[in-house]
Amino acid sequence: MTSESSIVEVTLESDLKNVEAAEEIVRRVTATAGFDEESQQQVEMAVHESMINAIWHGNKNDASKIVWLRLEVFNDRLEVRVRDQGEGFDVTGIPDPRSQTNLLKVSGRGIFLIRTFVDEFRVEHHAGLGTEVTLVKRMEQARSLK
Amino acid sequence: MSMKVTVRQVDSVTVVDVSGRITLGEGCTQLRELIREQIAKGNKKVLLNLADVTYIDSSGIGELVSAYTAVSNQSGQLKLLNLTKKVHDLLQITKLYTVFDIHNDEVKAISSFEKV
Numbered sequence: 145m146t147s148e149s150s151i152v153e154v155t156l157e158s159d160l161k162n163v164e165a166a167e168e169i170v171r172r173v174t175a176t177a178g179f180d181e182e183s184q185q186q187v188e189m190a191v192h193e194s195m196i197n198a199i200w201h202g203n204k205n206d207a208s209k210i211v212w213l214r215l216e217v218f219n220d221r222l223e224v225r226v227r228d229q230g231e232g233f234d235v236t237g238i239p240d241p242r243s244q245t246n247l248l249k250v251s252g253r254g255i256f257l258i259r260t261f262v263d264e265f266r267v268e269h270h271a272g273l274g275t276e277v278t279l280v281k282r283m284e285q286a287r288s289l290k
Numbered sequence: 291m292s293m294k295v296t297v298r299q300v301d302s303v304t305v306v307d308v309s310g311r312i313t314l315g316e317g318c319t320q321l322r323e324l325i326r327e328q329i330a331k332g333n334k335k336v337l338l339n340l341a342d343v344t345y346i347d348s349s350g351i352g353e354l355v356s357a358y359t360a361v362s363n364q365s366g367q368l369k370l371l372n373l374t375k376k377v378h379d380l381l382q383i384t385k386l387y388t389v390f391d392i393h394n395d396e397v398k399a400i401s402s403f404e405k406v
Contacts, residue, residue: 160314160315242385247386248355248389249355250353250355250356253384254348257348257380257383257384260383
């Protein structure tokens with residue numbers, strides 16, 4: 145096992161059309177990295193939701209702002225970073241969408257789905273620079289020991 | 291691929307065949323407007339056939355909830371038909387599987403409206 149990693153990095157305009165472009169990149173990277181189909185779809189969904197958050201909530205759908213997407217494949221995991229130019233958000237205050245009081249709410253499931261589909265989820269806000277979310281998906285033990 | 295909808299009437303039930311992506315933006319807006327139109331026409335028995343839905347995100351799930359609530363608030367019923375594995379899994383994870391009346395057989399789904 146080596147400590148080498150491979151990196152894919154793109155900068156995208158804040159346009160919802162670019163969410164599908166990001167999904168395509170994720171599909172290729174996760175397939176090449178050797179994730180099984182279910183894991184590929186889970187990462188794709190987590191990145192989809194992160195891109196939506198970055199474009200819609202972070203950058204307020206302002207096409208003059210950008211979203212930075214970076215995928216780094218290690219032997220044992222994939223790390224995805226999505227950075228916007230927004231003000232950030234507090235992940236501690238997000239209610240559980242599965243509770244009876246929230247079940248019929250129209251919104252509020254994005255972060256929950258991200259957390260469900262990846263092994264680690266971190267949010268960092270850098271004043272004046274924007275918000276960066278990091279998603280980590282670990283490979284199955286058998287794959288990572290090959 | 292964007293979302294496409296086809297509306298057909300089977301007895302008193304409005305069957306909406308949805309295909310493509312139900313995601314934030316065009317897909318969600320289209321579904322919302324369609325449900326609004328059906329309610330305005332007095333069609334309060336709605337069966338959403340999701341067999342050809344290739345992708346749904348958190349906003350799309352929210353739109354299904356919104357449609358369910360809008361129809362229920364008019365004393366109507368909205369049911370789901372032919373969930374793909376992806377949609378099925380997402381409704382399980384979000385616990386919405388317990389909210390919706392979900393069917394795999396169109397004939398049975400349509401007759402379930404009649405029993406009300």
